[in-house]
Amino acid sequence: MNQFLRSLTPSQQVAALFLLVFGILVVVSITAFLLSFRQDRGAHGDAWHEELRNFRQLLATSWVMVVVFWLAWAIGDVMATVLFALIAFFALREFISLSPTRRGDHRSLVLAFFVVLPVQFWLVGTRHFDLFSVFIPVYVFLAIPLVSAVSGDTQRFLERNAKLQWGIMVCVFGMSHVPALMLLQFPGRNYEGKQAFLVFFLVMVVQTCMLVQHLVTRKLRKPPSLPEVSQSFNWYPWALGMAVGSIAGGVLSFITPFKPGQALGMAFVACVAGSMGHLVMKALKRDRGVTAWGHRGLSVTGANGLLDRVDALCFAAPIFFHSVRWYFGVDAGVRP
């Protein structure tokens, strides 16, 4: 089996991976679909059906994410970059909608959406790696408040610009590191054409960590450790999620250029960044007075909660990316 997998070309290996994931999803979906036919509420009760409905929603989200990643891989680097640019666009749209802006911010917003976002992803697509990692923290950091200042509105100046810069950092800068992973080069490690695995690895370990944390929290019902921030967050399920996510990373080391120990470490870094990022976003949502970016009952903006799903990734991707670059000294330069 292992021999057979190793004999495949890189793109065949990636295709096999997607086939496996799609297969698992199909089996789970069919099972859930058949289970929903069960009518004997006496044995299971309404709570069980409610649980099943929640689970099927989660399943639908997973389907969408897998299809998105499959498309990203299948249509090539350029289109994948465009795809992630679109996700960043919609995430930033949600972020800005729930952060009050003033009229004086209009030009800055135009700059953020129609200049900064395309330029950042263009820099990724054209592999200007040195510029792409400093473009937003250095150049945009000055440009946004400058445009605000020129518009002449100084009321709550720092607060408004901090919000905007923060939104760009999370939604655009963070998200742009996901397609950047696909362009990393690992000379001498026989990893050409397999960079899609790295994205899969990152998403997989972060999602595993979040999912385990979520499930353990619901099972144990421990008192929240940080009640001001989140009604559910507790350090014990978090530590469990961390451990399972890292081990999953170690197990998945065969699809990465890392050795098992290194993969474990990298997965740990990604899990810490992702879950802590999610916690930070929770604090932010509390501040804005919403429980979720797209909670239908509460928000009048009609946000559909995209940011809730990608925020962990937005924080994990840049830290993962730079850890990999720094530790392995890999060059993200021109492809040979």
Place this chain on the structure above:
Amino acid sequence: MGLFLLGLIRVLTGAQARWYGCPPKAEQRIYFANHQSHADLVMIWAALPQELRSITRPIAARDYWTKTPLRQWITTAVFNAVYVDRERKEGEDPLQPLVDALASGDSIIIFPEGTRGHGEEPQPFKSGLYTLAQKFPHAVLVPAWIDNIQRVMPKGEVVPVPILCSVTFGAPVRVEAGEERRAFLDRARLAVLALRDV
């Protein structure tokens, strides 16, 4: 072109319709909404379902929407708008185009504040809504609150920014027997305002 415009609006604002108090239904209606931006009529047009869009005509300020050929073309060919003059001319009833549209059986979208507001709350309503309601007692009066649109394109800006907006439709109001003009208009205004916090 209509589809392209609709796609563009969806990408920029989401243009989500929230029906609280009445379902989308093909009866003759007068939608009345708060007015914060010229884009208001575009928003409410995009938020209506396809079937209602073809029988609903928004009103458009003649001076603004006929200024360039593009604007004029959009309002006539895509929105099928009713033009009204914001400046009152001698010997002309500014409501006449609306009366014509209603008489031919279409639904209309009006902004009873008359002009775009600056503040948080809508300005007092003008009397046109009352007059139309008296003339067409069978038309259902549906209040609507357009949220966030002033952030997409404030007065004097050209480029819109992507911010999620929604249109909330509320329970219909009607002129009670013997109700005074001012009392009714204030009640209608409060009905619109109440939708802000739904």
